[in-house]
Amino acid sequence: MRGLSADRATLATVTNYAFQAEGLVKRYGKTVALAGVDLAARPGTVLGVLGPNGAGKTTAVRILATLLRPDAGRATVCGHDVVREAARVRRVIGLTGQYASVDEDLTGLQNLVLIGQLLDLRRGDARKRADELLDRFDLTEAAGRPARTYSGGMRRRLDLAASLVGRPDVIYLDEPTTGLDPVKREDVWGIIRSLIRDGVTVLLTTQYLDEADALADEISVMDHGRVIAHGTPAQLKHIVGGQTILVRPVDPDRLADAGAILEAVAGQPAESPHRGVLTVPVDSDAAFTTVVRRLAEEGIGVVELSLRLPSLDEVFFTLTGEHTEEVAAA
Amino acid sequence: MTLTKEPIVATSRAANPARRPFGLVRHSLALARRSLIKTMRTPEQLLDVTLQPVIFVVVFVYLLGGAVAGSQHEYLQFLLPAIMVQTVMFASLATGVGLNTDIKKGVFDRFRSLPIGRSAPLIGSVLGDVIRFVVSIVVLLGFGYLLGFRIQTNPGAALLACLLVMMFSFAVCWIFVLIGVVMREPGAVQGVAFVIMFPFTFGTNMMVPTDTLPGWLQVWVRINPVSDVMATSRGLLIGGPVAGPVTSTVLWSLGLLAVFVPLAVRAYRRRT
DSSP states (O other): OHHHHHHHHHHHHOOOOSEEEEEEEEEETTEEEEEEEEEEEOTTOEEEEEOOTTSSHHHHHHHHTTSSOOSEEEEEETTEETTTTHHHHHHHEEEEOSSOOSOTTSBHHHHHHHHHHHTTOOHHHHHHHHHHHHHHTTOTTTTTSBGGGSOHHHHHHHHHHHHHTTOOSEEEEESTTTTOOHHHHHHHHHHHHHHHHTTOEEEEEESOHHHHHHHOSEEEEEETTEEEEEEOHHHHHHHTOSEEEEEEESSGGGHHHHHHHHHHHHSSOOBOSSTTOEEEEESSTHHHHHHHHHHHHHTOOEEEEEEEOOOHHHHHHHHHSSOOHHHHHO | OOOSSSOSSSSHHHHSOOOOSOHHHHHHHHHHHHHHHHHHHOGGGGHHHHHHHHHHHHHHHHHHHHHHHSOHHHHHHHHHHHHHHHHHHHHHHHHHHHHHHHHTSHHHHHHHTSSSOTTHHHHHHHHHTHHHHHHHHHHHHHHHHHHTOOOOSOHHHHHHHHHHHHHHHHHHHHHHHHHHHHOSOHHHHHHHHHHHHHHHHHSSSSSSOGGGSOHHHHHHHHHOHHHHHHHHHHHHHHOSOOHHHHHHHHHHHHHHHHHHHHHHHHHHHHOO
């Protein structure tokens, strides 16, 4: 929660956000999808919106993409109000939906040319732009085939390409890797990283903690229609408190000796999450230097020795008291 | 993945094209083309407009022809121009069903996130479905010709008859677009559309002369604008008075468009 309150203070004073949502509320009958959500990203950064299914991520994206009007609160994209200046907002955004939003009956090429024409490109220019994007996303060979024949990964790439036709300043990626296998996920990550290099501002929603950690500059954690924490990945990890020292001695017989050192330095007994490995939480990195010195003095060789921040998974558990679905399933 | 190429997104503002005029027309036509491509790729979508006129003609002419007109050949001349109206109107029903299915797919979300007129996707769908009208008229007239139907006026009048029937159906189409946008399920759209369609198409002098009907039904048949469209079609294909029916057909078409286009667009804008 510390990260969140710190950012609320700056939200009011700094105005040069690529997009900014304040106090968004959206109700469906009695269901409250959003209960006052603030989201913002500076130009050229990636905001990760992390949360389980039903947290309200997609609703927030749909409001920022002018597909949905908020019941309360306001949002701007590149300075334009999403409700009053929706047409202007639509000129600067690209949207990739939760499920690939391409026309299955059209070929890859036809899909992209259509979007280009709807964005007022002349037919020749739309064709050129489509060819460029097909090449960039490795779809040139499949360009003439209906999108229904594409694999899941190809569809996502076509979908991403479609959202880039208009060279948007802000791109919404709503769970772009949900349902993809790990290799395809890496593919999509690579594309997202290249977008970032191009200077686009990205809003990335995800259920995957590692994805937010790998791609986002800042993360807003959402749960039950609220932002329950906000900060950089490192700040969020700090919320859980402290760091963890991990030791794996070369000789398993010295495990007890190593444990004694850790307990002496950290002031609490070490745990053994895996065979042959010991971990203990510490308050400062000074403890790490002490552990290194004591291990050397005792002559305990190590194959693994690290000081690490907690995983985002642990962050989520600390914030909500619940494990994410991913963890529950694992 | 070729990720090392020149920036694909940055330098954006300068590269964006200047806004070109007649956006709504261009966008609607681009979307109509999409609709057309989809129809061409799945020609089985045209099965209804191909088979239905054939079945109706066969059933009515051979089942009722002898009893109603004494001669199947005579009856065909009377019936076919009216069946043309019914067939094209039924062809417009599918637009509502198709749109309802389409809107739920992600691709309509993308259209809605683009800087195009809110009415463009709807106009595009309706325009794209005009091909269905053309196919059904061609099949009907062709099949009718084989059975002995002959245009007794001239090609110009016949063409005008086809155009007026299509214009009226184009207007009726927007009723089904509205239903398609408002309803949740394609099945419900189909059900509601049929309930509307039957009294308007069968509650006419399509199959029998009006004066053979009971009084209350005669009242309905005279109010029903579809009767005028059928009279237009008959007048221009086999001869008869046309001035009144044509005027009525044009006015009704414009009236339906004036009411249902704004309603459909408003409903679409509000749908989330």
